[in-house]
Amino acid sequence: MGQPVREYLLTLCVTAAVTYLLTGPVRKFAIAAGAMPEIRARDVHREPTPRLGGIAMFGGLCAGLLVASHLTNIKSVFDTNEPRALLSGAALIWVLGVLDDKWGVDALVKLGGQMIAAGVMVLQGLTILWIPVPGVGTVSLTPMQGTLLTVALVVVTINAVNFVDGLDGLASGMVCIAAAAFFMYAYRMWFGYGIEAAAPATLFSVVLMGMCLGFLPHNMHPARIFMGDSGSMLIGLVMAAGAVSVTGQVDPDLLGQKAGGLREATHAMVPVYIPLLLPLTVIAVPVADLILAIVRRTWKGQSPFAADRGHLHHRLLEIGHSHSRAVLIMYFWSALIAFGAVAYSANNASMWIVLGIVLLSAVGLVLLLLPRFTPRAPRWAEWMVPPRYRRSRRTPVAVADGERHGGGEEEREPVPAGLHGATAIGDRSRFVDRRKAGSNR
Numbered sequence: 001m002g003q004p005v006r007e008y009l010l011t012l013c014v015t016a017a018v019t020y021l022l023t024g025p026v027r028k029f030a031i032a033a034g035a036m037p038e039i040r041a042r043d044v045h046r047e048p049t050p051r052l053g054g055i056a057m058f059g060g061l062c063a064g065l066l067v068a069s070h071l072t073n074i075k076s077v078f079d080t081n082e083p084r085a086l087l088s089g090a091a092l093i094w095v096l097g098v099l100d101d102k103w104g105v106d107a108l109v110k111l112g113g114q115m116i117a118a119g120v121m122v123l124q125g126l127t128i129l130w131i132p133v134p135g136v137g138t139v140s141l142t143p144m145q146g147t148l149l150t151v152a153l154v155v156v157t158i159n160a161v162n163f164v165d166g167l168d169g170l171a172s173g174m175v176c177i178a179a180a181a182f183f184m185y186a187y188r189m190w191f192g193y194g195i196e197a198a199a200p201a202t203l204f205s206v207v208l209m210g211m212c213l214g215f216l217p218h219n220m221h222p223a224r225i226f227m228g229d230s231g232s233m234l235i236g237l238v239m240a241a242g243a244v245s246v247t248g249q250v251d252p253d254l255l256g257q258k259a260g261g262l263r264e265a266t267h268a269m270v271p272v273y274i275p276l277l278l279p280l281t282v283i284a285v286p287v288a289d290l291i292l293a294i295v296r297r298t299w300k301g302q303s304p305f306a307a308d309r310g311h312l313h314h315r316l317l318e319i320g321h322s323h324s325r326a327v328l329i330m331y332f333w334s335a336l337i338a339f340g341a342v343a344y345s346a347n348n349a350s351m352w353i354v355l356g357i358v359l360l361s362a363v364g365l366v367l368l369l370l371p372r373f374t375p376r377a378p379r380w381a382e383w384m385v386p387p388r389y390r391r392s393r394r395t396p397v398a399v400a401d402g403e404r405h406g407g408g409e410e411e412r413e414p415v416p417a418g419l420h421g422a423t424a425i426g427d428r429s430r431f432v433d434r435r436k437a438g439s440n441r
Contacts, residue, residue: 004191007071008183008206014067015210019060023218026056027225035102035228049223051101054230057211058094061238062087064207074203082200085124086241092117093158093237097230110229111155117237118154121244122147128244154240160290161236162229168221170327174334175235176212179205181338182239186246201246208238221323329364336360 030036030050065083068074077083096113099105105113121127127150131139141149165171183205189198212235218224227235316326340357
């Protein structure tokens, strides 16, 4: 057990490191190439920000797969066609996303490209072969049924991730949480039950985590670069590939033999039933957002692909939550659903798991009702948190200015940033004093 964990950890670190190191040069390339679209009405950022972050994420994907192919316990995955199928589909969807980030692509063209990428993966063997149905057993699918179901699952997952990519760090963080939960489930099936068919899904989840973790430091609020459609569609496809692999390739009858019976197999396969319906419990929040967006736009007589400001993260901002708090709340609900499903699959007879999920849901509802609450870290932990969560420390000049203006710190105007996010203006109080001194002459 220890050796595979170390190999997966190495794959994760290499993927994250390559993604992180490539993001800086990609940002400069995006600025030079003009991949900085104008601010749109539905955007929440106020300055043009470069896109094309998916270029760095695709580099991390290739590096992670390359390293994994030379590791002792993981290289057996590459005896199958699934890694090759993933890389082929990812390359197609990545090229489509790069073109959209730079020049813009029609929504129907993107939908067609997503279906083609999914079809390429199906042609290379990454498809759903059967469906485990509770109370019925294993239902085998015809090639046409498996192809249609696989393409639908891939397209829905890609668009679910793409739709939720509206705040700094939101999509990458939520997908990273989903990948972590899915890794726990797939790893348990492979090394817990000895089912080798779950090995590709385990590898895909680790690489996906590395891609998101490497990109997050550049994408957290305030973001220096966006992943764009080249990144959001890419991570959505990788997530869908893992779901297709573990759902359609793992034989439930074999799992029943390993688990000790049909009932135990049904319990172990609980997180797989819901992915076929939603399509994925670990990204249930973006999928719910996708469904609500389609219903909302269709009800208004608009195209389902028409952009608006009615997504869940937009609603959180409207009720008073800050940008960072809205992202953290979405993280919370994603982790609760994803890890709750994994915990329930491990022991769905435990009442403590159900009570814990209910308790955490109540905590989440309380957080939703406190948009004005600003958490502050204690003094000893301030070095571990961003500056906005630290207790304010007023300088003597600021205190003097506050006393002259009737108490409180002087409210400073935002300073526009330069080309690379830097500003040449330091403490404004001394400039204010100089202007006052000059006017008295």
